[in-house]
Amino acid sequence: MSAIVSLVGAGPGDPELLTIKAVNRLQRADIVFHDALISEGTLSLVKRGRLVHVGKRASRDSTSQEHIHELLIAAAEKYRYIVRLKGGDPFVFGRGGEEMLALQEANVAYEIIPGISSAIAAPALAGIPVTHRGISSAFLVVSGHCPDVYQPLLQDVSPHSATVVVLMGGSHRRNISKIMIERGWNRSTPVALLSAASTEESTVWTGNLEALALEAHSPETPVTLVIGEVVALANIHEFQKEAVHAR
Amino acid sequence: MSAIVSLVGAGPGDPELLTIKAVNRLQRADIVFHDALISEGTLSLVKRGRLVHVGKRASRDSTSQEHIHELLIAAAEKYRYIVRLKGGDPFVFGRGGEEMLALQEANVAYEIIPGISSAIAAPALAGIPVTHRGISSAFLVVSGHCPDVYQPLLQDVSPHSATVVVLMGGSHRRNISKIMIERGWNRSTPVALLSAASTEESTVWTGNLEALALEAHSPETPVTLVIGEVVALANIHEFQKEAVHAR
Numbered sequence: 001m002s003a004i005v006s007l008v009g010a011g012p013g014d015p016e017l018l019t020i021k022a023v024n025r026l027q028r029a030d031i032v033f034h035d036a037l038i039s040e041g042t043l044s045l046v047k048r049g050r051l052v053h054v055g056k057r058a059s060r061d062s063t064s065q066e067h068i069h070e071l072l073i074a075a076a077e078k079y080r081y082i083v084r085l086k087g088g089d090p091f092v093f094g095r096g097g098e099e100m101l102a103l104q105e106a107n108v109a110y111e112i113i114p115g116i117s118s119a120i121a122a123p124a125l126a127g128i129p130v131t132h133r134g135i136s137s138a139f140l141v142v143s144g145h146c147p148d149v150y151q152p153l154l155q156d157v158s159p160h161s162a163t164v165v166v167l168m169g170g171s172h173r174r175n176i177s178k179i180m181i182e183r184g185w186n187r188s189t190p191v192a193l194l195s196a197a198s199t200e201e202s203t204v205w206t207g208n209l210e211a212l213a214l215e216a217h218s219p220e221t222p223v224t225l226v227i228g229e230v231v232a233l234a235n236i237h238e239f240q241k242e243a244v245h246a247r
Numbered sequence: 248m249s250a251i252v253s254l255v256g257a258g259p260g261d262p263e264l265l266t267i268k269a270v271n272r273l274q275r276a277d278i279v280f281h282d283a284l285i286s287e288g289t290l291s292l293v294k295r296g297r298l299v300h301v302g303k304r305a306s307r308d309s310t311s312q313e314h315i316h317e318l319l320i321a322a323a324e325k326y327r328y329i330v331r332l333k334g335g336d337p338f339v340f341g342r343g344g345e346e347m348l349a350l351q352e353a354n355v356a357y358e359i360i361p362g363i364s365s366a367i368a369a370p371a372l373a374g375i376p377v378t379h380r381g382i383s384s385a386f387l388v389v390s391g392h393c394p395d396v397y398q399p400l401l402q403d404v405s406p407h408s409a410t411v412v413v414l415m416g417g418s419h420r421r422n423i424s425k426i427m428i429e430r431g432w433n434r435s436t437p438v439a440l441l442s443a444a445s446t447e448e449s450t451v452w453t454g455n456l457e458a459l460a461l462e463a464h465s466p467e468t469p470v471t472l473v474i475g476e477v478v479a480l481a482n483i484h485e486f487q488k489e490a491v492h493a494r
Contacts, residue, residue, distance in 0.1 A: 011266070019363065020270060021263040089367050090376075093384075097376030097480055114368035116266065120336050121361035129337075129344030137340075137396040140409070142385035149384040156403050162387070233344055 003076035005103055007096050009089040009115015010034075012125075014198035015041040017116050025113060030079035033071060037087045037221065039199060049083070065095060069102035076108040089117040093143050093167055119165045122197035122224035126204045127234035130163045135229050138162040144169020144176060144225065151179055159184040163228035170195075170223035177213040180227065185209055190231035194224045206231060250323035252350055254343050256336040256362015257281075259372075261445035262288040264363050272360060277326035280318060284334045284468065286446060296330070312342060316349035323355040336364040340390050340414055366412045369444035369471035373451045374481035377410045382476050385409040391416020391423060391472065398426055406431040410475035417442075417470035424460040427474065432456055437478035441471045453478060 006025045011017040018026075026032065026042075029049035036055025043051060054068050068084075075082045090096030090112065103110045119141045123130055130139040140157060142150045144166035154176065157164070169176055173193070181187055187210040196202045207215060209227065253272045258264040265273075273279065273289075276296035283302025290298060301315050315331075322329045337343030337359065350357045366388045370377055377386040387404060389397045391413035401423065404411070416423055420440070428434055434457040443449045454462060456474065 014268075016268040016271070017266045017361065019258070019264050019266055021261075023267060024263070089371065091371045091378065092367060093378050095380060097379040097477070100374065100376070101480065112371050112374065114264065114363050114371045116361050116363060117367055120339060120364055124336070124338045124359050124361045127347065127359065129347070131338065131340050131390070132344040133342060137393075138387060138389035138400050140385060140387045142409075143378070146384075152405065153385050153408055156405050156408065158399065158403050161400055161403065162389075230344070233348065 002109060003080050003082060005072055005076060005082045005084060005108055005110040006113055007084050007090045007099060007110060008086070008113045009094075009117075010038050010042050010085050010087050011116035012088060012118045012121050012198040013037075013039045013042075013196065015039065015045060017121070017198055018042060018045070019113065019115065021113050022115065025081070025083050026085070028081050029083040030081045031075050032083040032085055033068065033075075034085040035087050038085055042085075049081075065098060069099060072099060072103060073106045073108055076106075086115070088119075089115045092117045092119060092141070118197055118224050119167055122194040123165070123192065123226045123230075123234075125197050125202070126192060126194055128192060128226055128231050129233060130165065130226070130230060132230050132233060135233075136163045139165055141165045141167065143167055144172050147172065147175060150176065154179045155183055159186070160189070160229065163226065163230050166225040166227070168222050169225045173215065173225060174213045176225065177209050181209055185227075189227060190229060192226045192231045192234065194226065196221045197224065206234065249356060250327055250329060252319055252323060252329045252331060252355055252357040253360055254331050254337045254346060254357060255333070255360045256341075256364075257285050257289050257332050257334050258363035259335060259365045259368050259445040260284075260286045260289075260443065262286065262292060264368070264445055265289060265292070266360065266362065268360050269362065272328070272330050273332070275328050276330040277328045278322050279330040279332055280315065280322075281332040282334050285332055289332075296328075312345060316346060319346060319350060320353045320355055323353075333362070335366075336362045339364045339366060339388070365444055365471050366414055369441040370412070370439065370473045370477075370481075372444050372449070373439060373441055375439060375473055375478055376480060377412065377473070377477060379477050379480060382480075383410045386412055388412045388414065390414055391419050394419065394422060397423065401426045402430055406433070407436070407476065410473065410477050413472040413474070415469050416472045420462065420472060421460045423472065424456050428456055432474075436474060437476060439473045439478045439481065441473065443468045444471065453481065
């Protein structure tokens with residue numbers, strides 16, 4: 001009886017945005033190692049498996065990541081169906097690649113089950129298409145928790161040539177706004193700051209690059225920052241009215 | 248009795264990669280307007296609704312897009328549950344934004360149901376994480392069917408600063424390779440050419456930027472092109488062995 005580790009994307013939060021495959025894996029799991037931000041509704045799909053919280057909110061030191069690898073490999077000795085459940089998609093800033101390599105090295109069978117990434121779904125659920133004919137034919141997704149990473153890229157990309165999506169960039173939004181305005185983006189470029197997309201707690205702030213630098217709104221949960229003309233397509237009031245109408 | 252149009256992402260092809268919400272909407276639908284590349288398995292989830300094929304493979308003239316808008320609006324007069332089913336995610340090069348705006352203008356209620364985009368899932372299913380700590384903290388997704396779109400962006404982005412994902416870029420791969428090498432990317436930069444991800448027909452070609460220009464492989468289905476050091480993480484042989492092992 002050989003073990004299999006499923007690296008599963010949990011999507012943005014709403015359990016209905018899990019894939020069929022993800023639900024199947026959660027239901028059959030003997031043990032589930034999950035991140036901090038997985039919703040209650042999602043965890044409640046685990047029928048009989050043991051739940052192990054391995055989230056690390058602020059600190060992302062390599063020791064804890066190493067420890068997760070050890071836990072997964074040890075679980076493969078003991079259980080048949082092991083699930084590693086990660087918010088969004090396991091390969092979008094989820095360190096799923098590192099876990100995959102550790103499993104490869106330990107000769108543990110694994111599979112990758114993609115999930116809905118907030119990079120695309122958070123704007124979509126606010127009525128913002130990351131691409132739109134005649135407005136944007138490309139989007140850049142960048143991690144916003146370290147200037148060394150986002151600054152060179154934001155300085156590379158010509159103003160208004162692509163939609164820019166910054167994940168985990170809430171606390172750096174002033175600096176991001178400054179870099180982009182200096183690079184030549186209009187101060188009036190529409191911006192959305194989205195948190196907890198697809199859940200009851202979701203918040204949508206819209207404004208422009210200039211206002212972003214002044215915005216005090218600081219949601220607790222990770223935010224998705226969307227910058228570009230496509231944001232103007234979200235008739236937020238209209239969208240919310242329709243969404244209510246739809247229930 | 249008010250009508251609702253659901254703009255639903257069908258994901259990359261495997262029906263098990265549909266979301267729970269997408270399956271629910273297909274099952275309750277009175278009528279489903281779907282694209283050309285939706286898999287049989289996905290369409291078979293429609294229990295009682297009428298299936299209407301509105302795909303346009305090569306020609307993407309605005310008349311047909313206008314006609315789809317008319318069909319959706321007319322259906323909202325006649326039916327309660329209308330589904331517009333699009334491959335991948337409706338807002339990633341899917342023209343879902345245009346359909347959303349048309350529905351808004353016609354005062355038809357709608358909802359957006361994100362889907363798994365091939366931009367992230369095609370590489371993931373080949374064992375390629377679009378981001379990986381120490382290798383890539385960003386990815387650019389760009390449409391590859393028009394040089395006016397991809398050329399300026401590929402000239403902007405500094406070599407090796409982000410993973411580049413080109414959708415619908417199969418027939419332009421020589422030009423894409425040329426632009427990136429001229430921009431300063433190493434000729435040996437790993438590249439993957441992925442088609443029909445998540446289905447029985449999936450193909451994975453890996454090589455490098457130089458070889459991409461010479462590659463004759465031309466799958467019929469749309470390809471996802473992934474360029475960057477992360478591609479080297481896909482130990483394709485290893486991955487396939489494990490995938491077989493996992494069955």
